[in-house]
Each structure stands twice: as structure tokens, then as C-alpha cells.
Amino acid sequence: MPKTTKRVTIHDIAAASGFTASTVSRALQNDERISDATRRIIESFAAKMNYRSNALASSLRTGKSKIIGVVIPLFNRTFFASIIGGIETVMKQAGYSVIICQSNDDYESEKEAISALMRARVDGIAISVAAQTKKFDHIQTIKNEQIPLILFDRTYDEIGGHQVMIDDFKGAKEATLHLIEQGCRKIAYFAGLQHLTTQKNRTLGYKAALAEKGIAFDDNLMIISHLKEGSGDHAVNILYEKGIEFDGIFAASDYSAVAAMKNLQKRGVEIPKSVAIVGFADEPFTVLVTPALSTVNQHTNQMGQAVATLFMSLFENKGHPKLVQKMILEPELIIRASSLKKEIF
């Protein structure tokens, strides 16, 4: 069988240049023991011969693959894509590559993804835990094998890895406070699945805002769902069916918020005059709906960059036993027309 064109190795360069493979290796790594003259010779041979170092061989020998793995639930939102974008941007500058895996929010799938990453001998794993994951044995194996582990967004304290997330509590609280300041007293809350820490924290933030302003929490106003496209529409219908009055909506998702807005507009409800609305995530389209949606920006790209930066610091302090780090990013309330009851546009 005709072999595929053999790739050039340091041995080929060694043979061509008259030095040995070790010298070639050192020259190409800019080892200071190699004289400038030889280095230049070797570099020119390498260039001429179209040499490209074999990362597999290098990784095997050094024990570092220069690859990190990222596990996310699903590529269905700008959210995770943007985080990964941030991670990749920073990591590549440091010479790292990024392998991505989707868990589809499923435990088995997540487990398999982690296993694949560990076989690939990645230098670190960042993971946003799958919605359906209830036990963390698979994540513990990462720690057991001493692989730097960072949990982001969907994190759990009990896992005990480093964490990068936004302050969901604060984001939700500020959003709710803003609605109250705009005069809302019956604020419907379209919540996500409550076993997710992020969603739980948003609920706490919502409640804290109400409490701070002396408004009683009303169970009827909180509607839990998966927050996908149709959910906001559905939630509004429920409120109407049950005859529950509301003058504001805080939705834990922009999709949900905009769907609610659309439903209300169809019913002839004026926004923000009758019902003020705030979403969550600051998806790019929120500026394009009418009225533009107030929302909470999660600084996704920065979150990704924070993950990457944390990795870099973990790699550097390899030997030292390090404290578990928890980075909490500040969310930012973006006020647009959909929530401005008081002012007129």
C-alpha cells in the first residue's frame, strides 16, 4: 500500500543538517545551550523542509498536551457559544487548543465526554454541569486524577472545584428592584428549573428585592419552566387563565421575556405602561424588539476569558497546593424601554 507522504521529523532535519535530533530539538525550542550559528542553520533547514512539530509526540514525552477540554450542555444559545469564544481567545494566545463537548444536558453523555477528555490527556477541564446531572462521581474523577477543574455558570459548591460564574442573585435582585422602582408591585417571575444553582440564586435575588421593599412574595406569580422559546407565552396564558393580576414581569431568560411581551401585545396590553418587563442574558436581539428589552448582561465573553485566565494561573502554580478559587462576575442591568414605566420615550 502506498504510504501517505511521510511527515518531516527532527530526525530528518538532523540527517540533512548533520546535527543530531537532540540538537535539532533544542535549537527549535530556543534552548540557550545551542549556538546561534547552529540554531540558524537548523531553523533554515526546518523552514526549507517544511517541518511541523508533532504535538502528539511532544505531549506524550512532556506530559502536557496543551489542550483543554470544555463541556457544555448544548450549543443552542449565544450564551455558551460566547463563553467558549472567550475561552478560546485567551487560551490560543498561550498556545493552547480547546476541545469542546456537548453533554446535551444528560448525565451519561457528560460522563462519556469527560472520559474522552481524560483519555486525550487534556491539561484542564472546564465544565458547565448538565441539567440532568444529580451525582458528581464522574466530575470527582477529574479531581482525583489531579486535572485542573473549573466549573462555570452551572456550578455546585459540593463538587469542590474552582468556580467562575456571575452573581445571579445580584442580577435578579437588581432587575426586580428596578421594576419596583418603576412602580411595579405585582411582579410576575418566570423562573427556570429550580434545581440549577444559577436559577435558584435568581429566585433568591427576586425574593430579596421584594423583601427589601416590603412586598410579600406571592407564589402565584412565580411560574417555573425550562425557559425555552415558547415558555414566556405559556406563562402569560397561565396568569390570565388563573386571573392573576400583574404589572411587571421579570423573566430569567430573554426568550421567555420577549415571548411574554409578544403575547401581551397581542392582548392589547401596553408595554411598559401596563406591564414592565425585564429579561435575563442580554441576547443580541433584545435591542431589536419593540420596545427594546431591559435585561441583565452576563458578560459571557468575559466569563470565558476568566475561565481561561484561571486555567493559566493553575498551570503555573502546578506544584503548590492552591486554595479553591471562586470568581464571581458582576452582572449588569441594562435598562431599555420595556421596563421604563415612569419615563416616556
Added chain:
Amino acid sequence: MPKTTKRVTIHDIAAASGFTASTVSRALQNDERISDATRRIIESFAAKMNYRSNALASSLRTGKSKIIGVVIPLFNRTFFASIIGGIETVMKQAGYSVIICQSNDDYESEKEAISALMRARVDGIAISVAAQTKKFDHIQTIKNEQIPLILFDRTYDEIGGHQVMIDDFKGAKEATLHLIEQGCRKIAYFAGLQHLTTQKNRTLGYKAALAEKGIAFDDNLMIISHLKEGSGDHAVNILYEKGIEFDGIFAASDYSAVAAMKNLQKRGVEIPKSVAIVGFADEPFTVLVTPALSTVNQHTNQMGQAVATLFMSLFENKGHPKLVQKMILEPELIIRASSLKKEIF
């Protein structure tokens, strides 16, 4: 210095079980030469000792890394995220991992990404060419080194790799025909940068539809931009400033379309009654704006799956000289309220 916990290798299993490393290797690969009895013994040792095969070593030896690389411009849209999602879904079932790189639409960055992927000895590279890339030498090196290459979405025939894309011409033509059928005669066209093949094809589709219906192409109605969020707004302003009349808009991007819609609504223009609008991409939010946006679905996830499937077939037919494949997916016109001038909702 305290070594990090040594990982278990086939040699450790060999020592523990009394067989040799080769037997262990074969047993774990289900080589039929190994008896069932020993296989079971070895498997139980492997499980007990928490063995995890080292993909780096295996890849080095076999020459296949079981990794593919994907280069995209940027993770700023659902579009590329969704394609990558599709690729990953299919590849992982076949035991492959996916490394992703962003080119930031920049030639140098793209070149570096390709170089990194080749160092990583990926088994294949899929690339959506950067907007600023005008020469393709870096992409040619992929072919020169016999690495399976697939161009997707942003492709160029002159590169000569396999291609996966949607029929932009058809998508644009159908969108435009639909507007004409709805009674539009002066259809503004918000176009993307015309050196991109995809955008060029959309322009051809737009023109073909006009020609088919005997409508003259009017240069004033075609407004070229990068199609980002604000561009639709800007384009409408230009039309008004120039005093150019129009009764329909075909925008080569949903963002542009929705921004245009918003601008028009602010001006008191009724949609679709006075101006019918069709976008492109079927971003998830298009159903949430009012009126819901008609658009062209690009089947991004399927595109990703097609890329992956094509890779698998390329890997299988390794030896054979294969024809260059060109897979063209059918776009789908999604008709919603924003373009229905004739019917009433």
C-alpha cells in the same frame, strides 16, 4: 519534586495480571486472538486499577489522532455554534473529538489556527473561510499534507476541497419571489459583503427572481453592509434620505431585517401592509418579534452533521483517490407574518 500521581498504563496492568503489555493492549482492543478468559481477567484488572488509555500514545503510534479541527470566523451567532453542535454530535458517536478555533475573520489568525491544528495532527480540518482571507496558501498546505479538508458555508471553488453549503442562490431567489408574489415591486435588498461567495450567491438569487418576474434591478435598492445588528436600521435611513421608495425588503440577515422592521415601525410604516420583510437565517428570535419574521432557514445543524458525515466517509476511503465532493443543502423559506401582505392575520 513530588511527581503527580502516576497514571496507570498497560504495563502496570501487565505486571499486575501476569501478562505482557502487548496482550493487555490486544485484550482491551478486543483483538480476537486473545482468549475470552484472559480478556476477562485483563478487563477486570483494568477496571479495578482505574485504567484509562492514553490517547496521545495511541495516536502517535497509529498515526490517527481521532480529533478533527474546525475553524470558524467567530462565535458571535447562533449560526456557527449550531453548525459546530451538529458536527460534534455526529463525530463523538464515531469516537472523535472536535477542536475549535476562531479566526476572527482575519487571515493571520486563520493561518495560525490551521498551523496549530496540523501540529496537533488532527485527522481532518473543516473551515469556514475568514472574511478577510484573500489568498489560500495556508489552506493549500492542508491539502498538500493529505489531510482531509472540508470547506463549509464560506467556501471557494478555487481552493478545491470538499464543500458543504446551502444553496444561497435558491434561498434568496425564493425569498424574493415570495415578496413579489405578495405584491411587492420595489424590493430593497440589504446585502452582505460581496466578496463572500455566500453573499454573492444571494445577490444572484435576488436578481434572478426579479428577472424571472420581469422586474428591473434597481441599484438604489441594494444596500451593502456587514449586516451586523445596526445595519438594517442604517439601511432604512439611507433609503429615506435618498427618497427611494420601496414596498418590500429582503435582508440577507435576520438581525438586519429586524432592525429594519423596528426602524420602519417607529416611522409608522405598517408591516407587512406597506412594507413586507423577509430575513435570512431563521435565528430563534425571529418568531418572537412582532410581526413574526419570514426568513430562510439554513438548516445549520444538518450542515454540521453533513460535514461530519463527509469526514467519516473520507476517513473510510483513505487510500482511494476520491472525487471532490460538493454537498449543497436545500434552504427552506419560512413564511411568517412579516411578509404576508395579501393575507390577513
Added chain:
DNA sequence: TTAGTTTATGCAATCGATAGCATTGAATAA
């Protein structure tokens, strides 16, 4: 019973780069 097969496993080289430990020749010190 002996040669010819199978069946099951071992031996040793290999993939390509790296790194600890020589070695060589030249430069410096005594």
C-alpha cells in the same frame, strides 16, 4: 507417534520529541 496446524501469548521495534547524562574541544587559570 510424528508432522502439521491452531491458538494464545511474548518479544522487541516503533511512532517523534525530549532530557539527563556523557563527551569533546577550546578557552582559561595556575
Added chain:
DNA sequence: TTATTCAATGCTATCGATTGCATAAACTAA
């Protein structure tokens, strides 16, 4: 001039898994 040091490079084992080519034992056929 001889001993010492240093600079530059070579030698060789190694990372962990794979695989072509033995080899040994068991089995079949004659």
C-alpha cells in the same frame, strides 16, 4: 605546560500503546 572549566553537542532512555514476527503449547490428522 598542565589542570580546570565551560560551551556546544551527542548518546540513549523514555513517554504509552501498537504490531509484525516469533514461539510455545495444545490439538488434529495421518
